[in-house]
Every structure is written in structure tokens, then in C-alpha cells.
Amino acid sequence: MIRKYRQTRVIGFLAAGLAALASIGVYGPVQAAEDLSKSSMTFSIFQDPGRLDIVTQPATSLILWLPGNVYEPLVSFDNADKPSAAVAKSWSTSPDGKVWTFKIDTAKKFSDGTSIKASDVVYSLNQFQNGPILAYKGPFANVSSIKATKRNEVTVTLTAKSRSFFRGMGTMAGLVMPASSEGKRNSVAIGSGPYKVAEYIPGSHIQFLYNNEYTGKKPRITNVKVRFITDSPASLLALRAGEVDGLPITSTAIWSRIISEGYTKDFKRLLKPASGELHWLMFNQTQAPYNNPVFRTAIAQIIDRDAYVAGLGAPKGAMVPQCGWGIMTARTYKPASPETCVIDRDVNTALASLKAAGLDKLPIEFVGLTDVPALRLAADIMTQQLRNAGLTINRRDIPLAQYSSTIFNARPPQYGMSLMGGGGTLTDFVCKDPTKYGYQTYCSSAYTKLIQQADRATTDEAYLKALTSANELLQKDAVVVPLLARTGLGLYHKKLTGWRPPTIRVEVAFANYYWTK
């Protein structure tokens, strides 16, 4: 009797606990129902950018969201490189191509309600020109002055005609922000794009709302939340639970789960969602043995790219092994195939050449990333391949924030060898001043000269010829070792549509999205 009574009490405790849980739980369905309204959507990304300053923070997790949503460039370019008005409503150039005049659309306002002035444009361009990110400085290589010649007019003077300057005004380097944002941009982002940042909680989310000052067409979705879910499997659960509507970029670390757990059937799968990118090995070319083409060529010959791609568990078509040298650019890159592969995988030959050069016993100092699961897994596979070949790898992983602030930001490279992901361009390797080298350390004067020739070319033929020669030089010196081309994999709610290829860099433009019935 007593025993039964006690059992009843235990069951009572359990029931009371469950009832307490349920009483909170049945309060209403999880946020999913609200998020499925026509005017809001929630995305998630596995990385928190840490700060919002696009001038100093080159993290993909930031440049996915701010350009194209919060900021507008000086000039817009479509995917066929055709320019159209953005912050500048018109522009003209002098006959010798050395002076550019931009008429600013003063009807445009920043999200804080202030009108865009020529002085804001000058301030913005100066920020990128003198900022720490080498890639953003590129378009300003030939710029000698940027001046506000009228309240609504900016004049840029070049030392030589430059194709990359005008095109660059449609990229990160041309984004316009108010001069009053100086010193506040780590936590505040003010632009003239269709959205404004209503809230940024580090480690949690960025909340975007429609910018009432925006002069363009009002987007259908006016309320966007980007959540930072660092645990990638948890982001899949959130998608399944309806708490997020899309994962515009998924980590390769969870691709095998995406396939095996049926996410590609239950959700809209989108290849090339945002940042089609290469994986490649970068070498510190100021240090031995990484500055030796023999060493770099041998490394390239050892790596099994097919096994590398297979190890990442990519869905069909999402990743393609790369065995051609050079950098993928729009006009000069030729996709590699087994038939056209110029890097023959030959471990024995590679080891023999390393031995002959006395480089086979040297430990390779490899720096990876702790908080980019995709590249961490890729680094696991790649370093293991090199170890299997008998090489010694000392691997050290550091967080992206540290990597970015010390490597991208024009500081001396901190690695011997490093695995990179991203859409590198040929101009990234230009090195006018060898004492100010950044993470791309290929300071070849011949290469820099070729890129300058391309930039100043008056005909398309001359432009392409110079770029092709530059790419050949990268190949000859084995500057980078391409591993794969990734098209990216995004997952979306089946009724959420509208993704379009990025035009500024890798941005996910919210204004294009809409819900379907």
C-alpha cells in the first residue's frame, strides 16, 4: 500500500514537471508561424562578424549582409558589367580617361534621415582607399585625388587611365556611408540601401528593417533577421523547426547531413547561393621553403583533389576539383577538367624533387581557422594527405577574427602555408611596395606591370592579353595551388524565392526575396 503510494508520488512529481513544461510550451506555436508572414524572413549564418565596420572587417559573414542591403555603391553594375545609377545619378570622364566626374543624387538620403552629400562620397572613398583591406584599395591604385567640386559633384583624378577604378565603384570600394559614421561603425551601420540595421546583438543576430528613406522600389519583405547559429547542426534543426527560413550559405561540414537527413528534399536547394568560391593554398613567399617554386609545385603534385572534394561530402555539382593553376576570374579563367589538368598528381616525383632540393625534411607551418568549419574540415583532409605522403605538418588553428586582422589587413603574413576560401582576383596579387605586403605576398614586379598594363588597356584584346600573361606568370611560379571550385549550397523554405547572383561581391540582397503561395 505504502509502496504504491510512493510510486504514485513519484509519478505525480514527473507529471507535475511535464505539466509545467507543457504549460509554457502550449502558450503558442514557435515563432515559425509569424516568420511565414509575407513581410518577414529569418536567415541564419554560422559566423558572427564581431563588428559591423565594412571598411576594416572583410569577413564573408559581414559582406553577405551589409552591401546591397544597407549600403549602396556609387555606381551599380549588373552581371554583364553594364553600369547604372546608384548613389551617383550620372557620371562622365575626360577624353584621356584620367578625370571622372560623378553627379550625386542628392534626393537620396541615409537611413538616419540626412541627405547624401558629395563630402560623404569623398569620405567613403577615402576610407576604402586608405583603409587596411588591400583588396578594397585595388581600384584606387591610380587615383591621385578625390574632391568634392560641388555640393553634388565629386571629381576623381587618376594618374593613368584605369579600368578597375570605374568598375571598382560598383564593388565594396565604392560603397557610400555618411561622414558622421566615423568612429561608430563597429556597432552601427548607416547607408542608403533598402534596409537599415535596427539592431546588432553580437553572438545573437542582426535585425534589418525597411529603410523608409530608401528612394528605390520598396521590397516585399521589410523585416529580416539574420541569426548567428555557430553550431551548424543546430542551424539545420532551426530550419526544420521553422525558426529560420533559409540558410543562404551552409558549411561544408554539414553537407553530408543535409543529404542523408533529407533536407534537400524538404527544402529548396540552391547551388551557387551566394559565394561561389575557390579553395586554394596560399604560401608565405617571404619565407623559405615557401618562396621556392619547386616546393610549391611539389605540394600541388601531392594533393589528391578528387579525394579532397569527396572528403568534404559535397552534393553533386556543388564542388569541382581544380587542377589548373591561377585564379578564377570572370574572363581569363578556364575551368579545369581531368583532360585539361596541368598539375599531374605524382607523389613520387614530388617527393623526389623535394629531396633533391633538400626540402623534404622541413616541417611545414600550416595555419588554419578554428571557427570556419568548412575550411577546418578541408584543412583536416588536406594536411592529412600531405602527412600521408611523409611530410611533416605543424598545424596551428587561429580564429578568423585574428586571421583577418593580422593577415588581410596589410600586416605581414603569419603563416607558412594556409588554406584560403574565396573569390580571389588577379589584382589581389599586385604588390607595388614589397615592404607593405599583405596576405598575398607575391611581389613580382613583372606581374604588377602586367596587371597595370591590363588596367590601362584601351582595347578588350590588349586587356585580355595582359591578364592572360599575368595568369600564366602565376602558373609558372606556382603562386597559388587551387584545390576546388565551390558553387555553394543554400537551403530555403520551399515558398521563399528570389535569390539572385551577387553584383557587389558576395552579398545576399534581401530585396529580391519574396514569399510565394
Added chain:
Amino acid sequence: MTIFLVRRFTFFVLSILATSGLIFLLVRLLGGSPASVLLGEFSTPEDVLALEKQLGLHQPLIVQYVEWMTVLIRGDFGVSFYSGIELRMLLKSALPVSISLSVGALLVGLAIGVPFGIASALRSFQGKGSLVDFISQIGIALPVFWSGAVLSIIFGVSLGWFPTGGWVPWSDAPATTLRHLVLPSVTLGIGIGSVLARFVRTAIVEVMRQDFVRTGRAFGMSVQQSLLVVGLRNAALPVVTVLGNIVSHLVGGTVLTETLFSMPGLSRMILGAVVGRDIFVVQNLVMLLIVYVLVVNLIVDISYYILDKRLRI
């Protein structure tokens, strides 16, 4: 009572001074200049010198220490080297998350540990084994990342009762915040409750064997009566100590939970700073945690003083 409080508070202040000095010296003596740690091993001497000057590291150690303590007391925790955001701002959003999670987990732990511990003790007192012991063993052994994932799948994905992650500030929608807290609190609370159940059980069994309980039983009190009248109060003493330890260690335990449930709390912030070698942020956050632990210990000691009349003789 006053003498006890003065003595205890003096010890509290001395402990803060000693630990702060130790942290301050460790940061400066281990691994060379903090500026070179921040800039990385290949930074130029010029860069390091410039940063040292910017951070005031060129001043004598005692001056640096006094300045550090002064700004800390003023509540100025400095700026993160990597994010450039004021630590005070980051703490303002992270602290409520971690405190809520800790309190939630503690409540769940108490809700599990106390009744289950008592039930287990009663059965043990009767010389019988208990299912509760077995369950608490499992509870202790369950890894947080596993139990969290399972709870998310069942209550978040399948039943849709609770969010699988994220955080909504209390000021925005308290009911939604509460719902966001349930799964992480239960995840973390299962372990706490399991540990607590075993301590409660042991403490009660120990007390119930004491002479004064036996005397009470001899005067006709039932097991339940003797437990309620004298057992629980006396068993509370060791349990309060354990509870103090659990609360002190809770911040460390929340790292996985906060990551698993995407909660922007203090633990994730500390982890990020440690991984990012943002050493001044680490230094200030560790100091904050030490103050937290010392405060918890102070509260435990005062509670002990109130609960145990023998200490007042």
C-alpha cells in the same frame, strides 16, 4: 554577526586584491608583451611598440595595475581589440542571458535534485535500492551536447513546443524569453539535478542516523515527520555548500549550452575572447568571474552562519 560580517568582508576584499594581482601579473609575465600577443608572432617591433604605447604598457607595472583596477571599479571594462566594441556594451547584452540561463538551470536542478534526493533517501533509509539512484547516475553521465540535441529534436522540431535556439531579451517579450530558456535550462539542469539528488540523499541519510532524529523517532515521530521537522533543516547545510560550488561552476558549464542553443551569453563571449587571444578582454572577464565566485562564496558563508546556530555560539 557584525564581527563575522566584517571579518568575512575583509577576507573578500583581500581575495579580490590578491587574485587581481595574480591575473595582472600572469597576463604580463606569460608569453612576453601583451601587445605582441595581440598582434601575432610576426608583427614588427614598430607595431608592437606603437600598440604598447596606445595601451599604456610602457608605464611601470604598479601604475598599470592601479589604472586597471581604477577603471574596473568604475565599471569600464575596456574595448575588445578585435571587435572594437566596448566590453561594457557586450556585457550589457550577454550578462542577462547567462544569468537567466544559470538561474533557470539552477531552478530545474533544484526541482529535480531535491525531491528525487529525498525520495531516494527515504528508500535508502528503509534499506532498499532506488530507481532514482540509477536515473541520477545517467543524468550525471549525459553529455550536455547530446541531451541538448535530443531535447531540441523532441520538443523543438517534433512537438514544436519550444524554440531550438536563439534569444529574445526579457524587455522585448518576457513570455517568449521564458520559452527560449526552457530547453537550455533543462539541458543544463539535468546534470545539476542529478548531482544535487545524490548530495541531498547522502545528507538526509546522514542526518537521519543522528541521535536527535533517533530520539524523535523514539518519541513516536514517523520517518516523514522526523524528516520534515529536523532532517531537512540539518541536511540543508552540506547541500548549501554544494549548491555554492555548483553556482560557481555554472558559468563554465554554460559554454556548451550557449553554443548549442545559440545564446549570446557570457560564456560564449569568454570563449571567443580566449580563442581570439583578446587578452585584455579575457583578463577583465576572468576578473569579473572571480568577483562572481567570491560573491557566491560570501553568500554561502553568510547562509551557513544563519542556518547553523553553532557558528553563532
